Amino acid sequence: MVASVAGLGVAGYLTYEHFTSSSTLACSDNSVVNCLKVTTSSYSSVAGVPVAVLGLVFFAVMLVLQLPPMWRRPEPAVRIGRLAWAVVGLGTVLYLLYAELFSIDAICLWCTAVHVLTLVLFGTTVYATSAYPVLEDVDA
Amino acid sequence: MPSNRPGSSGSSPKKKPSTTAAAKKKSSSSERFAERQAAKQQAAQQARRARTRAYGIAAIALVVLVVGALVIVKVAGGGSGSGTVDQASPPAGTPIPAATLTHLQSVPISTFTAAPTSGIITTPQSVNDPALTADGKPDLLYIGAEFCPHCAAERWPLYLALTKFGTFSPDPGKIHSANEDGDVPTFTFYGTTYSSPYFTFTPVEATTNKPDGSGGYTVLQTPTQAQLTLWQDTNGGSFPFVDFGGKVVLPSAQYSFVPLQNLPFSAVAAQVGQNSTQIGADIGASAAQLISTICTSLSHDQPAAVCSAVHGG
Structure with missing residues (x-):
C-alpha cells in the first residue's frame, strides 16, 4: 500500500509536469540522466495518452487493490485481478526500461522511481498472493 | 484400510458387556482415521502453499534477472537505437529551396x-x-x-x-x-x-x-x-x-x-x-x-x- 501511495505521488508529479510548466519547452543538458529527453520522447505517450497518466491510473487502481479489506477478500477474481494488474505494470516497466536504455539513450530518475515502485509492487503482490492461503485452502 | 461400516469392527454380538468397549474402540478408530485424514490434507495444503510460494519467488527472481540483464547489456555497450538517427544530414544542414x-x-x-x-x-x-x-x-x-x-x-x-x-x-x-x-x-x-x-x-x-x-x-x-x-x-x-x-x-x-x-x-x-x-x-x-x-x-x-x-x- 505504501508503494502504491508513493507511486501515485511520483506519477502525479510526472503528469503535472507533462501538462504544465514552461520549462518543459526546453531540452536539458546532453547527458545520460536526462528527464526532459525521456519525457518528451516519442515513448512518452501511447496512442496519444501520456505514459505519466497511464502510470497514475495504474497506481490508483493498485492502491485500491492493495487495501487491507481487499486482501481479506477470498474471491479468486480479486486475487487474480490484483496479480494480473501487477503483471501489466511489470510488462510496461520492462518495455519503458528497454526504450530508455536502448532507444532514447537516456534515463529519467523520476521515471526510474516509478519503475522501482512498480517492481516492488509486483514482488510484494506475487509473494503475498502465493504465501496467503488460496480459496480452496480456506474451504478445506 | 480402516472401515467405519456398522458391524465391521470384528466384535461378537453375543458378548453384550463388551458393547461399550467396542463402541469406544470404534470411536477411537474413527478419530484416528479423521486425524490421519486431516494430517494428510494439512500436508497436502502445506505442500501446495510451498509450491505456490516457490513459483512466486521464482517469478520475482526472474524479473530481477531480466532487469539486471538489460542493465548489464547496456552498460557493457550493447545495442542502441541511436544508429537510426539521420546520419545523412551534414552539420550545416541541406540547402533550402x-x-x-x-x-x-x-x-x-x-x-x-x-x-x-x-x-x-x-x-x-x-x-x-x-x-x-x-x-x-x-x-x-x-x-x-x-x-x-x-x-x-x-x-x-x-x-x-x-x-x-x-x-x-x-x-x-x-x-x-x-x-x-x-x-x-x-x-x-x-x-x-x-x-x-x-x-x-x-x-x-x-x-x-x-x-x-x-x-x-x-x-x-x-x-x-x-x-x-x-x-x-x-x-x-x-x-x-x-x-x-x-x-x-x-x-x-x-x-x-x-x-x-x-x-x-x-x-x-x-x-x-x-x-x-x-x-x-x-x-x-x-x-x-x-x-x-x-x-x-x-x-x-x-x-x-x-x-x-x-x-x-
Missing part, C-alpha cells in the same frame, strides 16, 4: 501580429544583466542544440524575426531534431553568418543531432566561458536560450513543438503566414513577439517600418 526562403521572408509583419496567441507558452522576460555586446553592437545570443526539438521549434520564429532586421549569408540549411527527440524539421544556424546594421547575432549550436554513442550527442560548438556562465546562471543550461543584449531573455521555446513532429520542412514552411493553422499561428505569434523584443531591446526601434508595424504605430 530559394522559393521557400522567399516565401518565409515575404510574410508581412501584420500577419504575424494578427496571429492567435493561444499557443504561446513562454514569453521573453526582462532581466538586469550587464550589457551583452559584440563588435560594438548589442548582441543577440542564441544557444541551442540540433538534437533538441524545442530548439527546432524556436528557430522558425527566430529566423523569421531576424530576416526583418538583416540578412544571412549563406542562408541556414535545413535539418531536423534527433529522431528519438521529436523529429522536428527546422533550420540550423551553424555555418551561417548574419549581418545587421543594428545588432550582432551569435548563434551557438552546442551539439549535432547525431548520437555520440554514450547517451549524448556529438559536440558541434562550445560556448565561451562568458556565454556558459550567462546561460547557466539564467536558465540552468537548458536549450534553447536566447539573450537579447542582456536586457531580455527567452529561457525556453515559446510554443510546443508537438504539431511539427514528423512533418517535412516544406509542410511547416507552407503554413507560415497561415494564421488559421495551429502551426502557422504559433510560429507567427512567436515571431511577432521576437520582432517586438528586438525592436525594444536591440535595435532602438529601427528599422522604423518594421518596429512600427509590430507595435501598431
Whole structure:
C-alpha cells in the first residue's frame, strides 16, 4: 500500500509536469540522466495518452487493490485481478526500461522511481498472493 | 484400510458387556482415521502453499534477472537505437529551396501580429544583466542544440524575426531534431553568418543531432566561458536560450513543438503566414513577439517600418 501511495505521488508529479510548466519547452543538458529527453520522447505517450497518466491510473487502481479489506477478500477474481494488474505494470516497466536504455539513450530518475515502485509492487503482490492461503485452502 | 461400516469392527454380538468397549474402540478408530485424514490434507495444503510460494519467488527472481540483464547489456555497450538517427544530414544542414526562403521572408509583419496567441507558452522576460555586446553592437545570443526539438521549434520564429532586421549569408540549411527527440524539421544556424546594421547575432549550436554513442550527442560548438556562465546562471543550461543584449531573455521555446513532429520542412514552411493553422499561428505569434523584443531591446526601434508595424504605430 505504501508503494502504491508513493507511486501515485511520483506519477502525479510526472503528469503535472507533462501538462504544465514552461520549462518543459526546453531540452536539458546532453547527458545520460536526462528527464526532459525521456519525457518528451516519442515513448512518452501511447496512442496519444501520456505514459505519466497511464502510470497514475495504474497506481490508483493498485492502491485500491492493495487495501487491507481487499486482501481479506477470498474471491479468486480479486486475487487474480490484483496479480494480473501487477503483471501489466511489470510488462510496461520492462518495455519503458528497454526504450530508455536502448532507444532514447537516456534515463529519467523520476521515471526510474516509478519503475522501482512498480517492481516492488509486483514482488510484494506475487509473494503475498502465493504465501496467503488460496480459496480452496480456506474451504478445506 | 480402516472401515467405519456398522458391524465391521470384528466384535461378537453375543458378548453384550463388551458393547461399550467396542463402541469406544470404534470411536477411537474413527478419530484416528479423521486425524490421519486431516494430517494428510494439512500436508497436502502445506505442500501446495510451498509450491505456490516457490513459483512466486521464482517469478520475482526472474524479473530481477531480466532487469539486471538489460542493465548489464547496456552498460557493457550493447545495442542502441541511436544508429537510426539521420546520419545523412551534414552539420550545416541541406540547402533550402530559394522559393521557400522567399516565401518565409515575404510574410508581412501584420500577419504575424494578427496571429492567435493561444499557443504561446513562454514569453521573453526582462532581466538586469550587464550589457551583452559584440563588435560594438548589442548582441543577440542564441544557444541551442540540433538534437533538441524545442530548439527546432524556436528557430522558425527566430529566423523569421531576424530576416526583418538583416540578412544571412549563406542562408541556414535545413535539418531536423534527433529522431528519438521529436523529429522536428527546422533550420540550423551553424555555418551561417548574419549581418545587421543594428545588432550582432551569435548563434551557438552546442551539439549535432547525431548520437555520440554514450547517451549524448556529438559536440558541434562550445560556448565561451562568458556565454556558459550567462546561460547557466539564467536558465540552468537548458536549450534553447536566447539573450537579447542582456536586457531580455527567452529561457525556453515559446510554443510546443508537438504539431511539427514528423512533418517535412516544406509542410511547416507552407503554413507560415497561415494564421488559421495551429502551426502557422504559433510560429507567427512567436515571431511577432521576437520582432517586438528586438525592436525594444536591440535595435532602438529601427528599422522604423518594421518596429512600427509590430507595435501598431
